[in-house]
Amino acid sequence: MKILHTSDWHVGKVLKGQSRIGEHRDALAQLVEVAKAESPDLVIVAGDLYDTAAPTPEATRLVTRALSALRNTGAQVVAIGGNHDNGPALDALRPWAEAAGIALRGSVRDNPAEHIIDGTTAGGEAWRLVALPFLSQRYAVRAVEMYELTAAEAVQTYADHVGRVLARLTEGFDSPDRVHLVTGHMTVVGARTGGGEREAHTVLNYAVPASVFPGGAHYVALGHLHRAQQVLGPCHVRYSGSPLPIDFGEEENRPSVSIVEVTTRTAARVREVPITAAAPLRTVRGTLAELARIDDSTAWLRVLVREAPRAGLREEVQELLPRALEIRIDPELLPNSGATRAAQRAGRSPRELFGDYLTSRGQADDGVRELFDELYEEASKP
Template sequence: MKILHTSDWHVGKVLKGQSRVEEHIAVLAQVVDVARTERPDLVIVAGDLYDTAAPTPEATRLVTRALSALRGTGAQVVAIGGNHDNGAALDALRPWAEAAGITLRGTVRDSAAEHVLTGETAGGEPWRLVALPFLSQRYAVRAAEMYELTAAEATQTYADHIGRLIGVLARDFGSGTVNLVAAHLTVVGATMGGGEREAHSVLGYAVPATVFPGSAHYVALGHLHRAQQVIGPCPIRYCGSPLAIDFGEGENTPSVAVVEVTAETTAKVRDVPITAAVPLRTVRGTLDELSTMDPDQPGWLRVYVREAPRAGLREEVQALLPRALEVRIDPDMLPSSDAAARAAQRSGRSPRELFADYLDSRGHADDGVRDLFDKLYEEVSST
């Protein structure tokens, strides 16, 4: 059996005001090309199809067309909701998806059968897939209660609830069948990619790899944007995002995973790079150093400028490097926290004096900014 594992498309992503629609079109077209070349039996999209719970019509068209194109390669297609997705909205698309031969699972339902999918490859090999969309802490408890959680178990942690759910859903994993799990989770020991929503990635949302059964032949995860294997009782993998979502992911290699496995053999995984997106790069330097860089070099830029803060600096940097979407002062150029603390004496001081102290604490000695503050403060105070 061959599987194409992809996740974290984040269609609709806007990066510092820059639309990435054209990049997503190119990236998803390349993912479809990989599917045409590899001819997988099954495509798993492990969550975060969208970047927001309220996607635009354009984003919805792009996702539905990509899913349809993947189905058009002859593969079975299963997609689950992630923490960025609106699970109920994905479920509302199920009539369309079922007509198109695509399986969507946006939220956890009260029937275990909804989340245990079965199929057979063209060569006659049976497979069974547990499809578990993202669950918030509150809904993890509620979902576990659907499967007869006891009063004592109701006080357990998020990881306990997830482990119990997977245990119930995977209880019919047996020999002679390729047993699979698709989930949108943070697993303890995995490395974040740099652009994830931290509230849904750390602390109570991290689960141990032991929530997955040893009888699983492959666990296809979404949520963390860096492709990586996770040590556990069975093969567990994040395929990563097919494009860098934010500048913190500039060092990642966008990819999809191609998995070959049988009921009797261990999963073999190959990462296939996806190169269609514009790379995200971070550069540092003074204005003189930045002026020597090629302004037409491909890539969206995050610039750490080694200059004292002043009004208009961002515009000067962007005049040199038009593809600079984010401009920051290099942290080494900022005063120490001790200097900032000494400037924080507020008692009996005017707003102008306080603002001047703040500028001084940030190394931003610019009379023009102070004059602008005076003008704005006078306008606000007189209304």
């Protein structure tokens, strides 16, 4: 059977005040074109369909239309909730999804069978997919209790809980006549982060070893880390990565989807298909003269300016590079903050304190001090 594995769409993402909705529309349209060209039997969307738990109507329309378009290619479609998604809200869409022929699992339910999806390809090959949405620490404990496994001990780790849940859900993975699949949204120990994941959910307290996945699984389709990669484990464990760079920490990522071919008797073979529709993200640095020579009208830019801070510098850079979303002084030029003495607050005026701050940052422009005086005077008026 052939699988298209994608994840971490993050529709609704705003980067430094810049909406990415147009880029998401183009990237997902390209993803649908890949599905049409590849004709997969199954499309797996492994979480973080949205960037926020309260998506806008526009973001919701884009996601539902993309899922419908993927289903209209003839593939079975399964999507799960990630840590950025609102699981119960996704579950509220299940009547629509089921009517459209889409399996949508937003959060863990009290019936294990809810997370086991069986299907058959057009060629008659049987498959079973265990679909596990993102589990927080609190709900991992609750899931263990719901499935009537060994009582959770206070000292047990998040990885213990996730491992117990997966062991329960994959109990039927010993059939030799079926392709066995798992999809989840989690951090696996040994994987490389992609720069855009929330730290709270990628630290080791939320990481699981690859050993939580059964050796009988033919392919594990993961979401959460935005860098496409395979992780060493007892079976083929893989992150598809995001179809577009989410923030400037992901400049080196290559947005793609994974095309997987696997049978009951052969190991999974994976190809990465690039998704190029979204604008790349790029960090540039230099003096104004050096920045003026940069010709990049397609990328969103983070600019590190190698000039002394002064009033109006941001505007000068913005005029040179209209696609600059973040502009700041190159950290290499800033003095070591640990070597400066903190200003004493008692008995000192706001102007003096602000002057000390400017000095500590290497700022010597009198225009900035005068602007502060004007703003302070205005704010202090009764």
